[in-house]
Amino acid sequence: MADDAPREIEALIDLMARLPGLGPRSARRAVLTLLKKRGQLMAPLAQAMANVALTARDCVVCGNIGTSDRCAICTDDRRATGEICVVENVADLWAMERAGAFKGRYHVLGGTLSALDGIGPDELRIPALTRRIADEGITEVILALNATVDGQTTAHYIADSLSGSGTSITSLAQGVPIGGELDYLDDGTIGAALRARKRF
Amino acid sequence: MADDAPREIEALIDLMARLPGLGPRSARRAVLTLLKKRGQLMAPLAQAMANVALTARDCVVCGNIGTSDRCAICTDDRRATGEICVVENVADLWAMERAGAFKGRYHVLGGTLSALDGIGPDELRIPALTRRIADEGITEVILALNATVDGQTTAHYIADSLSGSGTSITSLAQGVPIGGELDYLDDGTIGAALRARKRF
Numbered sequence: 001m002a003d004d005a006p007r008e009i010e011a012l013i014d015l016m017a018r019l020p021g022l023g024p025r026s027a028r029r030a031v032l033t034l035l036k037k038r039g040q041l042m043a044p045l046a047q048a049m050a051n052v053a054l055t056a057r058d059c060v061v062c063g064n065i066g067t068s069d070r071c072a073i074c075t076d077d078r079r080a081t082g083e084i085c086v087v088e089n090v091a092d093l094w095a096m097e098r099a100g101a102f103k104g105r106y107h108v109l110g111g112t113l114s115a116l117d118g119i120g121p122d123e124l125r126i127p128a129l130t131r132r133i134a135d136e137g138i139t140e141v142i143l144a145l146n147a148t149v150d151g152q153t154t155a156h157y158i159a160d161s162l163s164g165s166g167t168s169i170t171s172l173a174q175g176v177p178i179g180g181e182l183d184y185l186d187d188g189t190i191g192a193a194l195r196a197r198k199r200f
Numbered sequence: 201m202a203d204d205a206p207r208e209i210e211a212l213i214d215l216m217a218r219l220p221g222l223g224p225r226s227a228r229r230a231v232l233t234l235l236k237k238r239g240q241l242m243a244p245l246a247q248a249m250a251n252v253a254l255t256a257r258d259c260v261v262c263g264n265i266g267t268s269d270r271c272a273i274c275t276d277d278r279r280a281t282g283e284i285c286v287v288e289n290v291a292d293l294w295a296m297e298r299a300g301a302f303k304g305r306y307h308v309l310g311g312t313l314s315a316l317d318g319i320g321p322d323e324l325r326i327p328a329l330t331r332r333i334a335d336e337g338i339t340e341v342i343l344a345l346n347a348t349v350d351g352q353t354t355a356h357y358i359a360d361s362l363s364g365s366g367t368s369i370t371s372l373a374q375g376v377p378i379g380g381e382l383d384y385l386d387d388g389t390i391g392a393a394l395r396a397r398k399r400f
Contacts, residue, residue, distance in 0.1 A: 005265070006256075006271075008252050008255060012251075015241065015244060021222065021230060029220050030221060031252075032289075034249070035290070044215060046247075049234070049242060051212075052231075052242070053238050056206075056209065067206050091228070
C-alpha cells in the first residue's frame with residue numbers, strides 16, 4: 001500500500017484492513033470517517049476497544065466470552081436446567097441467544113474437528129464437555145453445530161464419545177427455514193425436510 | 201439490536217457498526233475476530249486509534265490531516281512550486297498522492313457547494329484559498345474536483361471567483377481512463393474524450 005497519509009494513520013489503516021469484511025480500500029474509507037468524527041466516534045471507539053481488550057476473557061466453564069472467569073450465562077442461576085447446548089463458536093452462541101429459545105447453558109467447542117488442520121478432540125474443549133456432563137448432572141446435550149460436513153462430523157464424534165454417559169443427546173432439527181421457499185432451497189435441505197416430515 | 205454479548209462488547213459492536221461499509225452483522229463479525237485476536241490485533245488497534253484520535257489535526261493552511269498544525273506537505277520545502285491543487289476532501293488528496301503525479305501543494309475544500317444542504321463558499325475554505333493565492337504567489341490553481349455535478353459546479357464557482365486574480369486556472373483532463381474499454385464507458389465520458397481529442 002502506498003503511504004500517503006501520515007505514518008500513524010497508515011498504521012491504523014493497515015490494522016483496520018485486517019478485520020473481516022474490510023480490505024485496504026474500505027479500511028481507508030473507514031479511517032477517513034473516523035478522522036472526520038474524531039470526538040464523537042474515534043475516541044469512544046478506541047476507548048471501547050481498549051476496554052474490551054482489557055476486560056474480555058474466555059469463560060473457564062463454557063468457553064463463552066465474558067468479563068470475568070465465569071461468563072454471565074454460567075453464573076445465572078435461572079439457567080441451570082440440566083441442559084447443555086454445544087456450539088462451535090461464540091458467534092453461534094450469540095445467534096442462539098438472539099433467538100431466545102434456549103434457557104440452559106452452553107458449551108463452546110472453539111471450532112470443529114479437522115484432520116486436515118490437525119484439530120482433534122483435545123483442541124476443541126471436548127474433554128471439558130465430558131467432565132461437565134459428569135459434574136453438573138446434565139440430562140440433555142443439544143448438539144447445535146452447523147449443518148456443514150465438519151460440523152456434523154464433530155457432532156457424530158461427540159455423540160459417539162458420550163454414548164455411555166446415560167445423557168440424552170439431541171441435535172437441532174433440519175428442515176425448511178421459516179419463510180423459506182422451496183424453489184430457493186438446496187436439494188439437501190428439501191431431502192432432510194421430507195425425511196423428517198410430521199403429521200399435519 | 202439484541203444484546204446477547206456482554207454490555208461492553210455490545211457497545212463496541214454498536215460503535216463499529218457506525219463505520220462505513222460495516223452493518224450490525226459485519227460489525228459483530230469484526231468484533232468476534234478482534235476478540236479472538238485480543239493480543240495481536242485488538243490491543244494494537246485500540247492503541248493506534250487512540251493515538252490517531254489524540255494526534256490527528258487539520259492542517260491550518262491546506263485542510264489536509266496531519267499530526268501538527270501544518271501538514272507534512274505544507275512544511276515540505278521541496279513542494280513549493282507555486283501550484284495549488286484543489287481537492288474536495290482528504291481522500292481525494294490521498295488519491296492524488298498515490299498517483300504521485302503532482303509535486304505542488306494542496307487545498308482541501310472539505311466538500312462541494314450545495315444549496316440544498318446549505319453549504320456555501322464560506323463553509324468550504326474557499327476564502328482561505330483566495331487568501332493563499334494572494335499570499336503564496338501562486339501561479340496555477342489546478343481544480344481536481346470530482347467529475348460530478350456538485351464537483352463541477354464548485355469548480356466553476358471557484359474559477360469565476362478567481363478570474364480577476366491573474367492566476368492560471370486549470371482542471372484535470374476528462375477522457376478515456378487508462379485501460380478503459382469504450383464498450384464499458386458511459387456516454388458522457390466518450391463525448392468528453394471525443395471533444396478533447398488530440399492529434400495522434
